Amino acid sequence: MSRPSQPVPQGDYIPACRHGSLIVTSGMTPRREGVLQFTGPVRRDQSLEDHRPAVRLACENALAAARGLLAEGESLTAILSLTVYVAAEPGFDAHSKLADFASARLREELGPAGIGARTAVGVATLPGNAPVEIQLIATV
Template sequence: MSTDWAVPAPQGDYVPAVCHDGVIHTAGMTPRRAGVLVFTGVVGATLSAEEARAAAGLAARNALGAARAAMPGPGTLRCLRMTVFIACTPEFTALSAVADGASAVLAAELGVAALPARSAIGVCALPSGAPVEVELSAAVV
């Protein structure tokens, strides 16, 4: 389990995460490290499914860092829902395989039992040319 949970800086006028009544909702997180987008492109055109899976893992790590920073005190996160948006060509259909990169990070950090319900959605574009964006909702237990 990682103990280095960076809180991504917002790329606009929003906060990385909000906690209300013990439930944390993160903003959409892209695959950034130290504020720099590590992966760019469109999956199925300029980016492979394997690269997109790694990008999804980094984006999920950022979402988890934002969620942990929003925790009101001690506790454990129980992920409830994760949405993985994937910028891809219309022909690219391995969306679930890309989203598995995000799920793998959550499983490694929180345990397989903490995996949330999940959606993987193909889109035509994401902020700053990111190939993936991950949103996370989690309960503090």
């Protein structure tokens, strides 16, 4: 089994850490090979669908970070917690609808076990002007 490509840290941290059967990821933005693919902020007048690819990519990076800590034969069994940070302009109020794109991606991957507790948070800015950042807590 080959290990998934780990997201490239943008600072002095690791993509994920593991303690026993728990894996906690760092916040992941929509990057490929360290390069931000989408920028923010999320605007009130934009379609939510415009942001689906950014949310899914950030979520896939979080999954890759978690999977990078799995031993051969192990798999993620459940998502315990999903935190979605949205860099949005004032007046944007559909944070949880954007977070639904991440929940849908996790459900695709793990079925009902992909849906755990969730928080969607609006923030003024994110690293590199990313529109979204995602952190996971998963079990092995």
